[in-house]
Amino acid sequence: MGHAYTPGLKVTDSLVIRKHRILPLKGDVLVKLGDKVKPDHVVARTLLPGAVVPLNVANKMGIPPEDLETVMLKKAGDPIKAGEPVAQSKPLFGLKFLGGSKCEATIDGTIESISHITGQVLQRGMPTPVEVKAYIEGEVIEVLPREGVVVQCVAGFVQGIFGIGGETNGAIQVVTPDNQTVLSDNLINEAHKDKVIVGGSLVTAAALRKAIQVGVRGIVVGGFDDKDLRDFLGYDIGVAITGSEDTRTTLVVTEGFGQINMAQKTYDLLKRHEGQMACINGATQIRAGVIRPELVIPETAEDDYKQAKTDIPVEGLKIGSPIRVIRHPYFGQLGRVTDLPAPLQVLESESRARILEVEFDSGKRALVPRANVEMIEG
Amino acid sequence: MAKFSSPDDIKVIVATDCGSTTTKAILIEYVNGEYRLLSRGEAPTTVEAPFEDVTMGVLNAVAELEELSGRRLLDDKGRFISPANGAIGTDVFISTSSAGGGLQMMVAGVVRSMTAESAERAALGAGAIVMDVIASNDKRLPHQQIERIRHLRPDMILLSGGIDGGTTTHVVEIAELVSAADPRPRLGTGYKLPIIYAGNKDAREPVKEALSDKVDLRVVDNLRPVLERENLGPAREEIHELFMEHVMAQAPGYKKLMSWADAPIMPTPGAVGLIIQTIADIYNIEAVGVDIGGATTDVFSVFRPDTKTPVFNRTVSANLGMSYSISNVFAEATLPMVMRWVPFKMDERDLRNRVKNKMIRPTTIPQSLEELIFEQAIAREALRLAFVQHKNFATVLKGVQQQRTIADAFEQSASGATIVNMMSLNMLIGSGGVLSHAPRRAQSALMMIDSFLPEGVTRLAVDSIFMMPQLGVLTEVQPKAATEVFEKDCLIHLGTCVAPTGTTKKPGPVMKYSIDLPDGSVTGTLNHLEMKLIPLGIQENGLPKVVKATFEPDRNYDLGAGKGAKVERELHGGVVGIILDGRGRPFDLSSLTEDERVKYLRTWMTDLNIYPEIPGK
Numbered sequence: 001m002g003h004a005y006t007p008g009l010k011v012t013d014s015l016v017i018r019k020h021r022i023l024p025l026k027g028d029v030l031v032k033l034g035d036k037v038k039p040d041h042v043v044a045r046t047l048l049p050g051a052v053v054p055l056n057v058a059n060k061m062g063i064p065p066e067d068l069e070t071v072m073l074k075k076a077g078d079p080i081k082a083g084e085p086v087a088q089s090k091p092l093f094g095l096k097f098l099g100g101s102k103c104e105a106t107i108d109g110t111i112e113s114i115s116h117i118t119g120q121v122l123q124r125g126m127p128t129p130v131e132v133k134a135y136i137e138g139e140v141i142e143v144l145p146r147e148g149v150v151v152q153c154v155a156g157f158v159q160g161i162f163g164i165g166g167e168t169n170g171a172i173q174v175v176t177p178d179n180q181t182v183l184s185d186n187l188i189n190e191a192h193k194d195k196v197i198v199g200g201s202l203v204t205a206a207a208l209r210k211a212i213q214v215g216v217r218g219i220v221v222g223g224f225d226d227k228d229l230r231d232f233l234g235y236d237i238g239v240a241i242t243g244s245e246d247t248r249t250t251l252v253v254t255e256g257f258g259q260i261n262m263a264q265k266t267y268d269l270l271k272r273h274e275g276q277m278a279c280i281n282g283a284t285q286i287r288a289g290v291i292r293p294e295l296v297i298p299e300t301a302e303d304d305y306k307q308a309k310t311d312i313p314v315e316g317l318k319i320g321s322p323i324r325v326i327r328h329p330y331f332g333q334l335g336r337v338t339d340l341p342a343p344l345q346v347l348e349s350e351s352r353a354r355i356l357e358v359e360f361d362s363g364k365r366a367l368v369p370r371a372n373v374e375m376i377e378g
Numbered sequence: 379m380a381k382f383s384s385p386d387d388i389k390v391i392v393a394t395d396c397g398s399t400t401t402k403a404i405l406i407e408y409v410n411g412e413y414r415l416l417s418r419g420e421a422p423t424t425v426e427a428p429f430e431d432v433t434m435g436v437l438n439a440v441a442e443l444e445e446l447s448g449r450r451l452l453d454d455k456g457r458f459i460s461p462a463n464g465a466i467g468t469d470v471f472i473s474t475s476s477a478g479g480g481l482q483m484m485v486a487g488v489v490r491s492m493t494a495e496s497a498e499r500a501a502l503g504a505g506a507i508v509m510d511v512i513a514s515n516d517k518r519l520p521h522q523q524i525e526r527i528r529h530l531r532p533d534m535i536l537l538s539g540g541i542d543g544g545t546t547t548h549v550v551e552i553a554e555l556v557s558a559a560d561p562r563p564r565l566g567t568g569y570k571l572p573i574i575y576a577g578n579k580d581a582r583e584p585v586k587e588a589l590s591d592k593v594d595l596r597v598v599d600n601l602r603p604v605l606e607r608e609n610l611g612p613a614r615e616e617i618h619e620l621f622m623e624h625v626m627a628q629a630p631g632y633k634k635l636m637s638w639a640d641a642p643i644m645p646t647p648g649a650v651g652l653i654i655q656t657i658a659d660i661y662n663i664e665a666v667g668v669d670i671g672g673a674t675t676d677v678f679s680v681f682r683p684d685t686k687t688p689v690f691n692r693t694v695s696a697n698l699g700m701s702y703s704i705s706n707v708f709a710e711a712t713l714p715m716v717m718r719w720v721p722f723k724m725d726e727r728d729l730r731n732r733v734k735n736k737m738i739r740p741t742t743i744p745q746s747l748e749e750l751i752f753e754q755a756i757a758r759e760a761l762r763l764a765f766v767q768h769k770n771f772a773t774v775l776k777g778v779q780q781q782r783t784i785a786d787a788f789e790q791s792a793s794g795a796t797i798v799n800m801m802s803l804n805m806l807i808g809s810g811g812v813l814s815h816a817p818r819r820a821q822s823a824l825m826m827i828d829s830f831l832p833e834g835v836t837r838l839a840v841d842s843i844f845m846m847p848q849l850g851v852l853t854e855v856q857p858k859a860a861t862e863v864f865e866k867d868c869l870i871h872l873g874t875c876v877a878p879t880g881t882t883k884k885p886g887p888v889m890k891y892s893i894d895l896p897d898g899s900v901t902g903t904l905n906h907l908e909m910k911l912i913p914l915g916i917q918e919n920g921l922p923k924v925v926k927a928t929f930e931p932d933r934n935y936d937l938g939a940g941k942g943a944k945v946e947r948e949l950h951g952g953v954v955g956i957i958l959d960g961r962g963r964p965f966d967l968s969s970l971t972e973d974e975r976v977k978y979l980r981t982w983m984t985d986l987n988i989y990p991e992i993p994g995k
Binding site: 053117120161225230237240256257258286329331348350351368371372374 | 521546547550551554557558559584588673697703705706708709726727728730731732733734735736737738741743744745747748749750815817990
């Protein structure tokens with residue numbers, strides 16, 4: 001089998017980041033190779049076909065479907081306006097004062113199709129424009145004709161474990177004095193408007209509400225209580241697929257659910273970059289093709305490109321590897337691997353598993369299943 | 379691969395199952411007059427980047443088989459050596475696949491509870507995940523249905539509607555909606571989305587007119603030719619055909635894998651359904667199989683509502699699972715329902731966080747006993763909910779008028795009633811990590827009893843290494859090998875549960891029993907809310923020991939012959955033994971006080987030797 005442990009979350013000062021900015025349908029790319037773009041720069045645009053609304057003309061006019069041809073004023077592809085007649089029957093005996101029934105379009109758009117079997121006319125609504133922004137500050141390094149672009153930058157990079165809310169950006173401001181302090185509402189004020197704020201071990205529900213109220217763009221924090229998450233969203237997240245919530249403030253949790261100190265390395269990195277612009281996305285998908293929430297801090301100096309790593313090599317667990325325990329009874333504790341015994345061992349639960357010995361930062365040692373640790377990478 | 383004139387000439391078989399994370403290979407050989415599993419190997423699946431070739435994972439898993447068995451299976455170029463000659467090569471190679479998200483379908487019909495439900499049954503039975511069911515009366519407006527069809531990107535659509543000779547308008551309307559949505563396939567861009575039409579034969583031409591320009595339309599026999607009968611076979615066969623032609627052909631490396639295989643590659647759940655149907659057929663029994671995974675739970679059943687014709691059903695509970703979907707189980711079941719299985723107190727806030735942490739880090743395992751007990755409590759609820767969904771789906775055909783006599787008026791069975799009959803069920807088979815890898819087999823047995831609540835006499839078993847998919851596809855090539863290996867190597871026979879139905883408010887006897895064990899007869903009385911474990915093991919050939927037993931239920935209880943009626947039955951042993959369950963049916967813990975509930979749970983867990991000790995008090 002592959003690795004018996006969970007690969008860690010990336011936390012690094014300098015990494016080459018490439019983002020594919022792709023349209024949902026083919027359209028127009030608005031930038032060219034080599035262009036420098038800002039996060040809110042629109043790089044591609046397209047029109048999504050409008051909604052289809054059926055109109056049962058035969059029913060409405062009381063005629064058999066096969067006679068539809070004789071009453072239609074419009075043909076497939078013709079533009080229509082709401083209220084405009086699309087079909088009209090001839091008046092009785094050709095006498096205008098006896099009238100003729102008519103059927104009007106219900107939306108603006110075009111006629112999609114006319115069915116002589118069901119008597120149904122399908123109306124296609126006006127197309128909806130869709131834009132894709134650059135999301136990060138950087139350079140267009142590839143143009144995918146009619147589809148989108150690849151934007152690249154060198155950046156400080158923090159991967160979270162869980163998030164809510166979509167893409168946004170703002171200047172980083174660390175608001176807790178250390179990685180352990182709880183981010184409570186009294187630490188948030190009007191000065192944090194449009195900022196990405198950084199907290200310690202937990203963000204309280206009240207703090208999250210206050211952040212939204214003052215217009216904070218994003219929050220990066222060690223932990224969040226599930227009960228608060230449910231109260232905040234108004235529903236329970238059943239499966240970890242997020243990013244489309246309309247929360248106004250994007251949340252990135254770096255360690256997990258509950259009160260857990262943000263890893264010192266992550267806190268220190270964010271502290272070093274305080275004041276810089278960060279691009280943040282809470283989208284999470286824990287399934288095949290995993291997506292983690294993230295914080296990207298683009299660097300603009302030329303030197304940064306030369307020094308930056310293009311990827312962080314994934315190394316196996318070794319003696320001395322820094323790890324985080326990701327399950328009870330040592331959940332959230334950080335330490336270093338001190339032994340990797342090969343044979344399977346029986347746990348307290350009587351399960352047999354491969355284990356490792358860890359020495360926690362407190363100096364205490366414990367045996368933990370390898371499946372229950374995560375490498376600290378970066 | 380080599381060709382054989384008779385299946386009996388096949389002596390060596392290699393079968394793989396390409397799952398979304400792991401590819402599992404098994405080696406079966408004909409030794410001393412019987413087919414047996416010789417070894418198994420596994421390797422990570424290689425469908426996704428950077429490998430993007432499923433055959434690499436298959437070859438790695440087969441290489442592990444070679445190492446473990448000493449049989450050389452691959453030549454220097456990494457191709458199967460065939461036919462087998464002595465200790466080299468294999469006669470047959472077969473495979474199933476659920477990699478890349480399995481087979482994802484959308485189905486459509488005219489009436490939700492009739493043709494649309496039949497179409498859903500056909501798709502599920504073929505091993506698909508049904509993304510949505512569109513019907514004329516599904517309470518959505520046409521434009522909402524069109525939006526939905528457009529947004530989903532299924533691998534294929536099954537369209538049905540109308541009985542043969544009936545009205546054509548409604549089914550053509552559905553075809554027009556599909557056409558307006560202009561649906562795109564999930565994988566690949568260079569081909570049209572396949573749509574199978576299995577509706578009213580009189581509507582074939584107008585459906586072709588509406589759809590054939592935009593999609594790859596296939597027409598098969600109506601899956602509901604008359605209201606009283608389903609004909610799901612042709613639609614299911616076409617689904618498998620298209621799965622090979624389109625879905626598999628789009629996935630990286632599958633063309634090569636298909637060229638190696640001696641039988642069509644089948645969707646994994648389709649193959650599991652096949653082995654369960656085969657076993658139910660051969661032994662003339664009713665069986666339920668469950669596979670509880672990280673994201674989903676599949677339930678398969680074969681019942682005989684009219685006592686002879688077997689009816690197969692499969693359901694997929696898409697968001698009931700033990701890791702990715704664990705939080706959803708918790709949300710659907712609710713906290714009190716999960717906690718009723720936990721014999722100690724836990725803080726709600728902490729519990730909720732633990733569940734979410736398992737969801738975001740799905741590969742972790744319970745280290746402490748407390749965590750194991752809690753995880754198994756959630757598993758009970760996931761299984762229970764999945765079975766509720768299955769019972770609601772596995773029904774007699776809806777919309778069929780029934781002629782009733784005065785006698786029938788006293789029976790409450792109606793159109794759409796479930797065909798799941800726990801009293802006549804003979805065998806319950808569990809698989810999936812939480813059941814197959816429970817540290818003690820008795821834990822698996824009790825989890826299945828608590829969640830499925832079998833009635834009467836029911837055999838219990840688990841598929842220890844999830845071999846059912848490979849054996850399912852093997853039934854197409856060498857059914858004898860499939861059934862022999864299934865009985866002797868695939869199943870771990872846990873034993874038999876004996877559970878009378880009925881309740882009583884006061885403590886007292888539920889039944890008297892007398893069991894003729896090999897070393898003497900055991901007799902006794904089972905009391906209300908009591909559980910007993912009577913050891914009865916396995917024979918040397920891997921099959922369970924079988925003994926005779928007599929039960930005399932109390933006048934409030936029934937073991938299948940009526941209240942208070944004496945019953946004589948054969949009981950099968952297993953690694954756990956015979957479990958006598960005196961908790962009654964319907965089973966209800968809600969009448970107990972909190973202290974009583976904890977006391978009884980601890981007693982049952984101790985009496986059945988479920989855990990080494992039980993934390994807390």
